[in-house]
Amino acid sequence: MKTVRYAWCFSHGTMHRFPVGDAPWCTAKWVAFTASTEADALEAKQAAYGDAQFVDQLTLNQQLEVLQIGGARRREESS
Ligand SMILES: [Zn+2]
Numbered sequence: 001m002k003t004v005r006y007a008w009c010f011s012h013g014t015m016h017r018f019p020v021g022d023a024p025w026c027t028a029k030w031v032a033f034t035a036s037t038e039a040d041a042l043e044a045k046q047a048a049y050g051d052a053q054f055v056d057q058l059t060l061n062q063q064l065e066v067l068q069i070g071g072a073r074r075r076e077e078s079s
Contacts, residue, residue, distance in 0.1 A: 007032040007040030010066055013053040015041060023077075029055055029066050 002019040009016050011028030015038060018024045032047075035041035052058045058066065 005032050006035050008041070008045040008049070008051070009054040010058065015045075029070055031069050051074055054056055 002021065005018045005020050005062070007015055007018060007026075007030040008014075008074055009026055009030035009053045011030070012026065016024070016026050016030055017038070018026075019030075024030075033041040033043075033044040035044055049058060049062055052062070055066065
């Protein structure tokens with residue numbers, strides 16, 4: 001069984017599960033969490049972003065943060 005990486009996607013408004021080692025199938029605005037279960041990932045997402053489900057429900061600072069995380073990820077993947 002592959003290890004799964006949990007990531008909250010603010011574009012789709014849902015939790016994504018990416019098999020570790022595979023290229024993520026979603027290229028939208030998601031933030032990955034270090035968690036071994038989906039419940040833990042949800043808890044981490046709740047702690048960091050509260051009830052926000054989509055990008056427009058985040059504060060401006062959080063939107064920037066999500067954009068920066070996505071940008072850093074793309075740089076990492078293209079190098
Ligand atoms: Zn997505």
